[in-house]
Amino acid sequence: MAVSAGVGLTGPYVELSYVDAVRERRRRPLLDCVTARFEDVAPVRPFRWSRGERHFAGWYWSATTRQHVGFESWLERDRLLLMDFDPQVAGIASQPFWLHWHDGERERRHAPDYFVRRADGPVVVIDIRADERIEPKDAEAFEVTRLACAQAGWGFERVGTPEAVLLANVRWLSRYRHPRCLHSPAADRLREVFARPGPLLPGADAAGDRLATLPALFHLLWLQELAIEDLSVELMGPRTVVGLTGGSAR
Numbered sequence: 001m002a003v004s005a006g007v008g009l010t011g012p013y014v015e016l017s018y019v020d021a022v023r024e025r026r027r028r029p030l031l032d033c034v035t036a037r038f039e040d041v042a043p044v045r046p047f048r049w050s051r052g053e054r055h056f057a058g059w060y061w062s063a064t065t066r067q068h069v070g071f072e073s074w075l076e077r078d079r080l081l082l083m084d085f086d087p088q089v090a091g092i093a094s095q096p097f098w099l100h101w102h103d104g105e106r107e108r109r110h111a112p113d114y115f116v117r118r119a120d121g122p123v124v125v126i127d128i129r130a131d132e133r134i135e136p137k138d139a140e141a142f143e144v145t146r147l148a149c150a151q152a153g154w155g156f157e158r159v160g161t162p163e164a165v166l167l168a169n170v171r172w173l174s175r176y177r178h179p180r181c182l183h184s185p186a187a188d189r190l191r192e193v194f195a196r197p198g199p200l201l202p203g204a205d206a207a208g209d210r211l212a213t214l215p216a217l218f219h220l221l222w223l224q225e226l227a228i229e230d231l232s233v234e235l236m237g238p239r240t241v242v243g244l245t246g247g248s249a250r
Contacts, residue, residue: 012144012148013101014099014101014144015027015029015100015101016028016029016030016097017098017109018033018036018044018097018098019041020041021040023042034152034154037091037117038096038097039091039092039096040091041097041115043070043093043094043095044096044097045095047070047071047072047094056073056074057070057072058070058077060080062084063084063177063178064089065091065092069092069093070095071094072095072113075128075129075130076113078162079114079126079128080092080114081170081171081174083126084174084177085170085173085222087119087224088118089117089118090117090118090119091115091117093114093115096111096112097111097115098111099144099148108140108141108144110145112127113127113128122154123152124154124155125149125154125156126159127142127156127157128158128159129142129158129160130160130161131161163232165231165232165233165235169232170231172236173222175218176215176218176219178219181218182216183215185208186208186212186217187216187220189208190204190216190217190226191220191244192207193206194243194244195244196243197242197243199238199239199241201238202238221242224245226242227242227244227245228242229241
């Protein structure tokens with residue numbers, strides 16, 4: 001692997017190493033892995049946290065995958081939450097593989113943060129880093145990842161800090177993402193009430209006892225069967241207008 005990944009290259013030679021279905025480590029040329037289902041692989045490195053470290057790692061239960069997905073920082077957790085809320089996301093894997101390349105002097109490697117499968121088939125590889133924390137070595141790694149993804153026919157995104165109001169609203173809804181929150185009779189009444197858009201809390205009261213209707217209402221908002229016009233404009237409140245979208249995207 002003696003091809004430099006310097007500026008101007010459109011196709012650096014890249015290999016991937018990953019953990020396969022029987023928990024064995026594999027290393028193969030990138031172009032041999034184009035059709036692999038990396039959304040189903042185990043992470044290539046553990047998620048650990050120790051006292052005094054800057055980052056807090058952990059596991060998030062994803063409503064999309066019905067499994068726990070790892071994160072290495074609060075920022076990754078926030079972005080993972082937004083991916084889980086996206087109805088067009090069908091699969092998510094954290095730290096799915098190592099990318100290996102040569103920079104002209106030595107071999108380098110980088111593990112992208114997430115591998116995402118869209119509901120209609122396309123793949124997006126995602127790196128998460130706040131704009132102000134991107135150092136030259138990070139920028140190079142992201143550029144090599146972008147070029148490698150282009151070779152494979154995958155999309156690539158480097159995302160940073162999400163919009164605060166959107167994140168706060170989705171974080172609230174995520175508390176009700178588990179299917180146990182969907183009480184069928186209450187959900188049916190809520191669909192009837194919000195067939196005509198109206199304020200959140202009066203609609204929940206019109207559908208029945210709040211103890212039953214509010215968890216179901218927030219779950220339907222999580223599923224996006226019910227919708228708020230723009231979750232990034234203001235924090236949800238009792239008078240937030242809710243309406244029926246016409247069906248679940250999941």
